[in-house]
Amino acid sequence: MGKKSFTNQEIAKLLKQMAAVFEVKNNNFFRARAYTNASIAIANLTTSVQILWQEGKLNEIPGVGKNLSQHLNELFSTGKVKHFNREFKKVPQGMFSLLKIRGIGPKTAYKLSVKFKLNDSATAIKKLKKLIKEKKLKGIKGFGEKLPEKIKSSLNLQAVSSKRMLISTALSIADDFLSYLNSQKSILKAEPLGSLRRHSSTIGDIDIAIRTKNPKEAMNKALKYEEIGKVISSGESVARVKFKTGHEVYFKLSSPQEWGSLLQHYTGSKQHNILLRTLAQSKGMSLSEHGIKNKRGKSKKFKNEKSFYAYLGLSFIPPELREGEDEIKSAQKNKIPKLVKLEEIKGDLHLHSDFKFPSSHDLGASSLFEIFNKARELNYEYLGFADHNPKQAGLTYKGRESILKRRRKYLVTQYQEYEKRVKTRVPKLLIGLEIDIRPNGDLALEDKLINALDYAIVSIHSSFNQDRNKTTKRILSALKHPKAVILGHPTGRMINKRSSIQANWGEIFTFCAKNNKIIEVNADPSRLDLPSDLIKQAIKSNAKFIINSDGHHSSQMKNIKFGVWTAKKGWSKSKDILNTQSLAELINVLNSKAVN
DNA sequence: GCCGTTTTCGGCCCGACTGTTTTCAGTCG
Numbered sequence: 218m219g220k221k222s223f224t225n226q227e228i229a230k231l232l233k234q235m236a237a238v239f240e241v242k243n244n245n246f247f248r249a250r251a252y253t254n255a256s257i258a259i260a261n262l263t264t265s266v267q268i269l270w271q272e273g274k275l276n277e278i279p280g281v282g283k284n285l286s287q288h289l290n291e292l293f294s295t296g297k298v299k300h301f302n303r304e305f306k307k308v309p310q311g312m313f314s315l316l317k318i319r320g321i322g323p324k325t326a327y328k329l330s331v332k333f334k335l336n337d338s339a340t341a342i343k344k345l346k347k348l349i350k351e352k353k354l355k356g357i358k359g360f361g362e363k364l365p366e367k368i369k370s371s372l373n374l375q376a377v378s379s380k381r382m383l384i385s386t387a388l389s390i391a392d393d394f395l396s397y398l399n400s401q402k403s404i405l406k407a408e409p410l411g412s413l414r415r416h417s418s419t420i421g422d423i424d425i426a427i428r429t430k431n432p433k434e435a436m437n438k439a440l441k442y443e444e445i446g447k448v449i450s451s452g453e454s455v456a457r458v459k460f461k462t463g464h465e466v467y468f469k470l471s472s473p474q475e476w477g478s479l480l481q482h483y484t485g486s487k488q489h490n491i492l493l494r495t496l497a498q499s500k501g502m503s504l505s506e507h508g509i510k511n512k513r514g515k516s517k518k519f520k521n522e523k524s525f526y527a528y529l530g531l532s533f534i535p536p537e538l539r540e541g542e543d544e545i546k547s548a549q550k551n552k553i554p555k556l557v558k559l560e561e562i563k564g565d566l567h568l569h570s571d572f573k574f575p576s577s578h579d580l581g582a583s584s585l586f587e588i589f590n591k592a593r594e595l596n597y598e599y600l601g602f603a604d605h606n607p608k609q610a611g612l613t614y615k616g617r618e619s620i621l622k623r624r625r626k627y628l629v630t631q632y633q634e635y636e637k638r639v640k641t642r643v644p645k646l647l648i649g650l651e652i653d654i655r656p657n658g659d660l661a662l663e664d665k666l667i668n669a670l671d672y673a674i675v676s677i678h679s680s681f682n683q684d685r686n687k688t689t690k691r692i693l694s695a696l697k698h699p700k701a702v703i704l705g706h707p708t709g710r711m712i713n714k715r716s717s718i719q720a721n722w723g724e725i726f727t728f729c730a731k732n733n734k735i736i737e738v739n740a741d742p743s744r745l746d747l748p749s750d751l752i753k754q755a756i757k758s759n760a761k762f763i764i765n766s767d768g769h770h771s772s773q774m775k776n777i778k779f780g781v782w783t784a785k786k787g788w789s790k791s792k793d794i795l796n797t798q799s800l801a802e803l804i805n806v807l808n809s810k811a812v813n
Numbered sequence: 814g815c816c817g818t819t820t821t822c823g824g825c826c827c828g829a830c831t832g833t834t835t836t837c838a839g840t841c842g
Contacts, residue, residue, distance in 0.1 A: 239814095245814090246825095247814075247815090247824085247825055248814050248815095249814090250814085250815095250825070251814035251815050251825085252814070254814090254815080255814085255815085279815095280814090280815065280816095281814095281815085282814065282815050282816075283814090283815090284814055284815085285814070285815085319840090319841085320831090320839090320840070320841090321839095321840085322839060322840050322841085323839090323840095324838080324839060324840090325839070325840085359832085359833070359834095359838080359839090360832095360833090361832065361833055361834090362832090363831080363832060363833085364831095364832065364833085367831085367832085411842090422842090424842090450829090450830060450831070450841095451830090452829060452830055452831090453829090453830095454829075455829060455830075455842095457830095457841095457842095467842080469829095482827090482828095482842095483842080485842080487826095487842065490826070490827090490842095491826055492826095493826090494826040494827070495816095495825080495826075497826085498824095498825090498826075499817095499818090499819085503826085503827080504826075504827075505826085505827050505828060506827080506828075506829095507828085549818090
């Protein structure tokens with residue numbers, strides 16, 4: 218019996234392999250493409266497919282229809298799909314390992330694995346390396362001098378990095394390159410494309426658009442950037458390079474006349490573009506990165522994206538929403554919402570202070586003055602400290618009470634001191650706490666001490682692997698406390714490190730909406746939690762959010778932008794976000810006590 | 814195998830780049 222738990226990446230891989238088999242064996246190109254489309258959709262999905270299956274929502278995945286739903290059902294129920302396994306047996310197993318090599322697709326992988334009898338996926342790559350070394354690829358039809366070399370260099374480059382990077386990492390790499398490009402005379406403007414422009418939580422490759430009237434010179438300059446370690450490919454208008462750090466960067470040149478189409482095309486997502494082209498097709502038009510061809514084959518170019526979308530009868534779709542879900546249908550009906558903006562954020566309620574005490578988790582590192590200064594820089598109207606609750610072990614109730622009293626005094630005294638010194642535009646101070654939700658749903662602090670706070674953020678910091686029902690009850694139980702108004706980093710995920718807890722989010726969102734509980738969008742780039750797909754779902758339940766930095770250092774307060782981007786990707790409007798509201802409004806919500 | 818505001822049948826995104834050819838196939842985004 219196979220295992221019964223599958224990640225999205227594992228499922229995407231299975232579908233990709235099926236597509237490869239169909240492409241080389243069954244001579245069914247469109248069936249192959251259907252599997253490829255589903256594979257891409259699943260690889261980009263932030264919700265676990267297995268959870269969607271549990272909730273009977275498999276058909277909500279674009280590209281997954283009746284048949285694939287049945288196959289996935291079989292996969293989750295029995296640990297395997299008989300149909301898939303039958304198809305896989307039609308090709309040498311080594312073919313699937315070769316597919317991982319950049320530059321080798323289904324046709325080449327099949328050809329090589331048949332020719333050299335690469336029947337074992339575990340040894341196929343090793344054997345291929347040996348064959349290249351012994352120059353045995355030369356005689357094969359379609360293989361000249363360069364292809365073996367290309368495969369060899371792909372294999373050498375491959376080992377470096379496989380995981381997608383955090384958006385914060387990608388942004389800092391891109392920003393350096395962009396400022397280099399933007400300082401070149403021949404370059405009018407350079408800006409990010411792809412998932413970085415769509416503000417995805419993780420980024421694969423860094424894509425850059427370059428606007429120029431002199432493409433030859435611009436390409437020359439771009440390729441001379443000192444961080445470039447290797448040029449993978451380069452033509453007149455596009456190039457792919459590898460930085461010395463191992464990161465792959467792709468850049469694309471265009472004239473000002475075609476700039477709108479270029480931005481649109483390479484911002485993607487791929488799914489979004491496929492849907493756009495299907496729409497264009499139904500209108501007798503044809504899309505490319507150069508423009509739109511009408512029925513009579515006449516081309517129209519676009520200087521900006523707005524006119525491009527308008528030509529297709531669509532209102533402008535912000536990059537954050539271009540994920541190939543329902544954004545095109547919304548744009549057709551002129552129903553794209555006005556998304557929340559960074560400038561609308563009026564405060565941050567999840568900051569950790571440097572007050573020293575035996576805390577259950579890590580303390581903040583910056584002085585309060587540094588934090589107040591930063592808050593003024595960000596034009597905040599209010600500011601809330603939510604240090605972790607004092608330890609349970611080794612402290613008595615009296616001990617905890619005394620700690621929290623001293624903490625309040627420290628915060629208030631420092632604040633008054635700062636007010637005296639600075640006088641103007643000093644944000645209002647709120648004193649909260651981030652309290653652990655214990656495995657049984659209790660809060661890790663006595664009621665009386667909780668009630669003395671302005672507010673409490675309640676968060677899970679332990680026992681992440683409880684089952685779905687237990688976790689759901691645990692969270693709801695914690696939120697029943699009148700002071701527990703904010704659910705901190707709800708899923709507990711750490712991107713690339715720890716997966717989300719399993720819970721019935723629909724039930725939690727409904728509860729929050731009904732009882733004025735606020736869901737945090739934690740802006741720490743390694744969390745981005747609540748993730749955008751769940752934000753989108755929660756908005757449908759009328760739940761409200763607060764975007765917090767969770768800063769343990771004043772320099773992290775500016776991370777709030779990552780939270781805003783995540784909220785945007787979840788289709789949030791400013792009225793969905795509590796900390797776009799005035800202090801009076803905020804306090805009103807923090808003090809509302811009704812729990813049914 | 815998926816999908817639907819001309820369709821539940823009959824279509825299925827488009828172009829750049831590379832390497833091998835000499836007009837095209839494969840791969841990628």
